[in-house]
Amino acid sequence: MHVTAVDVNSANRAGIPTSPGFRDVVKGYVALTKPRIIELLLLTTVPVMFLAEQGVPSLWLVIATFCGGALSAGSANALNCVVDADVDQLMRRTSRRPLARHQIPTRNALIFGLVLGVVSTAMLGFWVNWLSAGLALAANVFYVVGYTMILKRRTSQNIVWGGAAGCFPAVIGWTAVTNELALAPFVLFLVIFFWTPPHFWSLAMRYREDYAAASIPMLPSVVGSAEVARQIVIYTWVMVGTSLLLWPLATGWFYPAVAIVLGIVFLVEAYDLKSRAQDTEDLSVIKPMRLFHFSNAYLALLFVAAAVDPFLR
Structure with missing residues (x-):
C-alpha cells in the first residue's frame, strides 16, 4: 500500500507513532x-x-x-x-x-x-x-x-x-x-568550579518548577530566591578572586586587566540579582536569565584573554 505525506501527517495529528526518517x-x-x-x-x-x-x-x-x-x-x-x-x-x-x-x-x-x-x-x-x-x-x-x-x-x-x-x-x-600537570591550569580549574554555581543556579531559578516536578533537589527548587542569590554572590566573589591568581603564575598584564573588568561586571550583575530577589519570588522581576547569559560571556572572554595574553608581552 502506498503511503502519502498526507497519510503521515494525519497519523501524526492523530497521535499514531511513525518511524523517524534518517535525517531525524x-x-x-x-x-x-x-x-x-x-x-x-x-x-x-x-x-x-x-x-x-x-x-x-x-x-x-x-x-x-x-x-x-x-x-x-x-x-x-x-x-x-x-x-x-x-x-x-x-x-x-x-x-x-x-x-x-x-x-x-x-x-x-x-x-x-x-x-x-x-x-x-x-x-x-x-x-x-x-x-x-x-x-x-x-x-x-x-x-x-x-x-x-x-x-x-x-x-x-x-x-x-x-x-x-x-x-x-x-x-x-x-x-x-x-x-604534565601544573599550578596554572589548576587555578583555571578552580575558576570554572566557582563559576558553575552562579551560572547554573541562575538557570535553575528560571526552571525551578521543572526541578520540583521531577523531585530533583536543585538549590532554587528547595530554598527561596533570596538565599540562592546570596550564595551566588558568595561564589562570584570567590571566583573573581581565584581568577586573579593566574596572573603571577602564567600571564602578563592583559589577562588580569580583563579579569578585573569582567569580575566587576559579574559582581554588579550578581548583586543586582540579589537585590531583585530580596522581596519577591516573581521571576519576571528577578530576571535570573540575565546573569546566566552574562556568565557564558564572562567565561568565554576570560579564557580568550588568557590565550591572547602571551602575544602582548
Whole structure:
C-alpha cells in the first residue's frame, strides 16, 4: 500500500507513532551529545593550549585535542541523557530531548555514548597523550556516575561538586601541550568550579518548577530566591578572586586587566540579582536569565584573554 505525506501527517495529528526518517535519527544522535554544552567546554580547552604554549600550538595538536575532547564530552552528555531519561520527560526544559521523546531506543543511546567514550579516549591517547586521555575519561566517569547517578537526585549541592567534571577541559588543554600537570591550569580549574554555581543556579531559578516536578533537589527548587542569590554572590566573589591568581603564575598584564573588568561586571550583575530577589519570588522581576547569559560571556572572554595574553608581552 502506498503511503502519502498526507497519510503521515494525519497519523501524526492523530497521535499514531511513525518511524523517524534518517535525517531525524541523525539529528537525534547529535542532540544526545548536547552540542551547545560541548561548545562551552571546548572554549575552556583551546585557549589554555595557547597559554601553555606561550604562543601558537601545533595546528594538528589543536585539532586532535578539539576532536577528542568533543567526542569525550559528547559521550558524557549522551550517557547523562540515558540515566536521566525518566526525569527529562517531566521537565519542560528537557522534554524535547531524544530519549524523552522516544526518538531513539535507550539501548542504542547507551551503546552510542559508550562507543564515543572509547573512541575519544583512544583518539586523545594516541594522537595527543595518555595523560590528557586519562583526564578526559576521569571527567566522563565523574560526570555520569558522580554527578548524574549519585549527587543530582540526592543533594541540593549537586551542581557544586558535580560541576567539577566541567572543569577538566582547562587542565586537558594544558596537558595536551605540556604532557604534565601544573599550578596554572589548576587555578583555571578552580575558576570554572566557582563559576558553575552562579551560572547554573541562575538557570535553575528560571526552571525551578521543572526541578520540583521531577523531585530533583536543585538549590532554587528547595530554598527561596533570596538565599540562592546570596550564595551566588558568595561564589562570584570567590571566583573573581581565584581568577586573579593566574596572573603571577602564567600571564602578563592583559589577562588580569580583563579579569578585573569582567569580575566587576559579574559582581554588579550578581548583586543586582540579589537585590531583585530580596522581596519577591516573581521571576519576571528577578530576571535570573540575565546573569546566566552574562556568565557564558564572562567565561568565554576570560579564557580568550588568557590565550591572547602571551602575544602582548
